[in-house]
Amino acid sequence: MTTTRxxxxxxxxxxxxxxxxxxxxxxxxATDCLARDPDASISEIAKAAGVGRVTLYGHFDSRxxxxxAVVDRAMAEAESVLGAVDLDxxxxxxxxxxxxxxxxxxxxxxxxxxxxxxxxxDDEMVAAHAGLRDRAVGFLERGRAAGHFRDDLPVQxxxxxxxxxxxxxxxxxxxxxxxxxxxxLAITTAVLGATTPPGAPVPDA
Amino acid sequence: MTTTRxxxxxxxxxxxxxxxxxxxxxxxxATDCLARDPDASISEIAKAAGVGRVTLYGHFDSRxxxxxAVVDRAMAEAESVLGAVDLDxxxxxxxxxxxxxxxxxxxxxxxxxxxxxxxxxDDEMVAAHAGLRDRAVGFLERGRAAGHFRDDLPVQxxxxxxxxxxxxxxxxxxxxxxxxxxxxLAITTAVLGATTPPGAPVPDA
Numbered sequence: 396m397t398t399t400r401x402x403x404x405x406x407x408x409x410x411x412x413x414x415x416x417x418x419x420x421x422x423x424x425a426t427d428c429l430a431r432d433p434d435a436s437i438s439e440i441a442k443a444a445g446v447g448r449v450t451l452y453g454h455f456d457s458r459x460x461x462x463x464a465v466v467d468r469a470m471a472e473a474e475s476v477l478g479a480v481d482l483d484x485x486x487x488x489x490x491x492x493x494x495x496x497x498x499x500x501x502x503x504x505x506x507x508x509x510x511x512x513x514x515x516x517d518d519e520m521v522a523a524h525a526g527l528r529d530r531a532v533g534f535l536e537r538g539r540a541a542g543h544f545r546d547d548l549p550v551q552x553x554x555x556x557x558x559x560x561x562x563x564x565x566x567x568x569x570x571x572x573x574x575x576x577x578x579x580l581a582i583t584t585a586v587l588g589a590t591t592p593p594g595a596p597v598p599d600a
Numbered sequence: 601m602t603t604t605r606x607x608x609x610x611x612x613x614x615x616x617x618x619x620x621x622x623x624x625x626x627x628x629x630a631t632d633c634l635a636r637d638p639d640a641s642i643s644e645i646a647k648a649a650g651v652g653r654v655t656l657y658g659h660f661d662s663r664x665x666x667x668x669a670v671v672d673r674a675m676a677e678a679e680s681v682l683g684a685v686d687l688d689x690x691x692x693x694x695x696x697x698x699x700x701x702x703x704x705x706x707x708x709x710x711x712x713x714x715x716x717x718x719x720x721x722d723d724e725m726v727a728a729h730a731g732l733r734d735r736a737v738g739f740l741e742r743g744r745a746a747g748h749f750r751d752d753l754p755v756q757x758x759x760x761x762x763x764x765x766x767x768x769x770x771x772x773x774x775x776x777x778x779x780x781x782x783x784x785l786a787i788t789t790a791v792l793g794a795t796t797p798p799g800a801p802v803p804d805a
Contacts, residue, residue, distance in 0.1 A: 513722070548786050551777045555768060556790055563764040564757075572756045581753050581794070585761055588793010588802055589786070596801035597793055 418454050420444040425465045430505035433513060433569070437461070462514040466523050469507060473500045474526045482530075486538035487587075487598050493534065494586055497527075497557065498579045501565045508565040528554050535590070544590040553589055560585045623659050625649040630670045635710035638718060638774070642666070667719040671728050674712060678705045679731045687735075691743035692792075692803050698739065699791055702732075702762065703784045706770045713770040733759050740795070749795040758794055765790045 424444035428435035437458050441451045455461040480496045482489045501508055511520065531554045539546040544553070560582050567573035573581055583600040591597045629649035633640035642663050646656045660666040685701045687694045706713055716725065736759045744751040749758070765787050772778035778786055788805040796802045 517718075545789070548782055548789070549778055552769075552772055552782075552786055555772055555777060556765065556786075559764060559768040560761065560790070563760060567757055567760055572760060573754055577753060577757075581757055581761075584750070584753070584796075585765070585790045585794045588791070588796070589789040591789075591793070591802060593804060597796060599798060 414454070417444070417446050417450055421446060421451055421454060421461070422465055422468060425461055426469070426504070426507065429462070429465060429507045429510040433506040433510035435510075459514050462510055463519060463523075465507065466511045466515065466519075469504050470523045470526070473497075476500045477527060477530065482534045486534075486541065486543040489534065490538070490544075490586065490590065491583060491600075493531065494557065494561075494583045495579050497561050498564065498582055501561050502568070502575055502578065505565075506569045508562050509569050512562060512566075524558060528558070531557060538590075542592065545592045547593065548589065553586075556589050557582075557586050619659070622649070622651055622655055626651060626656055626659060626666070627670055627673060630666055631674070631709070631712065634667070634670060634712045634715040638711040638715035640715075664719050667715055668724060668728075670712065671716045671720065671724075674709050675728045675731070678702075681705045682732060682735065687739045691739075691746065691748040694739065695743070695749075695791065695795065696788060696805075698736065699762065699766075699788045700784050702766050703769065703787055706766050707773070707780055707783065710770075711774045713767050714774050717767060717771075729763060733763070736762060743795075747797065750797045752798065753794065758791075761794050762787075762791050 421440065421444045425435075425440045428440050428443055432439075437448060437451060440461070441448045444451070451461075455464065477493070477496055477500065480489075480492050482493065511523075515523070532550055535544055535550050535553055538544040539550065564573060564578040564582050567581075568575050568578055580600050584597075587597045587600060626645065626649045630640075630645045633645050633648055637644075642656060643653060645666070646653045649656070656666075660669065682698070682701055682705065685694075685697050687698065716728075720728070737755055740749055740755050740758055743749040744755060769778060769783040769787050772786075773780050773783055785805050789802075792802045792805060
């Protein structure tokens with residue numbers, strides 16, 4: 396047996412490799428399950444991951460801890476996707492690209508947005524989105540300083556609106572109130588309304 | 601003693617009167633406490649109502665049940681206030697009045713909006729707002745039919761946006777991200793962005 400041949404250190408390494416493999420399988424399965432059903436249970440997730448409930452609870456002490464881990468990984472991917480969005484050039488075009496990419500990355504995770512809002516505390520949601528917020532604030536502040544975006548409302552509110560409306564659109568698609576195709580337009584119209592300077596016509600969404 | 605003189609029927613009546621008085625005091629106290637602190641505990645609410653915890657739990661079996669009762673009463677008041685908003689005449693002016701009144705009635709309840717979103721299930725929130733939604737849908741549909749509002753997005757989404765952005769503004773005011781004075785402008789810009797027909801300039805908020 397491998398564990399006998401390689402001794403206790405090797406056994407420990409094997410155990411850690413198994414644990415890592417299980418954790419990865421659980422997070423993958425949870426991401427898939429929650430994308431389809433925001434109320435997916437621990438039993439369903441364990442089954443989809445091919446592990447037992449005891450193994451799952453050995454790694455994640457509660458459903459909320461698991462949802463938080465799934466959200467953390469999703470946000471890391473979101474930061475990577477949104478970090479690649481070109482925010483230079485015409486600020487209104489850049490805002491359209493930011494909204495479209497924000498929607499695209501949200502849509503990829505389906506109902507996970509709904510699961511996160513039901514499960515995580517407000518401060519956990521804020522912490523998970525901190526990286527995305529900082530980048531959006533920097534972009535909007537440049538556009539405000541140059542007179543492209545209205546600056547008579549707090550920039551933090553404008554970013555909150557982008558976040559809130561994107562999540563509301565994801566929930567509306569989950570509920571069948573909005574189609575996924577209409578979602579980018581639905582988000583863009585609201586965000587452009589809240590950023591276009593007073594008196595200027597809102598650009599076409 | 602009154603109860604002896606009036607017999608069992610009178611005693612029952614007295615008991616019911618006391619219960620009604622306690623329930624009213626508890627709902628009043630919970631409304632005040634939750635408006636200030638969305639995490640206000642049952643103990644704090646019982647103390648503010650001048651009743652014991654046992655009495656409170658005799659009427660409301662959980663904090664969630666109490667929050668639901670407070671929300672139901674608040675929504676009844678909201679329906680009465682918003683039902684008085686004149687939605688005739690120029691639809692854009694009427695939309696401004698509807699947004700302003702929606703904000704005003706939300707602001708009156710302070711952090712209760714935050715407490716409700718943390719405590720109630722999604723379907724409870726939807727049910728609580730059904731009356732308000734129906735009226736807003738009717739108003740927006742008339743404006744869409746007359747070409748005043750964009751009709752390339754679902755009317756249900758436009759109402760969801762009004763609801764979501766109003767609640768987000770209430771939360772932002774609670775968090776200190778937005779001032780109460782700026783909130784009507786913050787909501788109106790987003791809602792006008794989502795309702796103004798494509799190509800038309802968004803009216804001044």
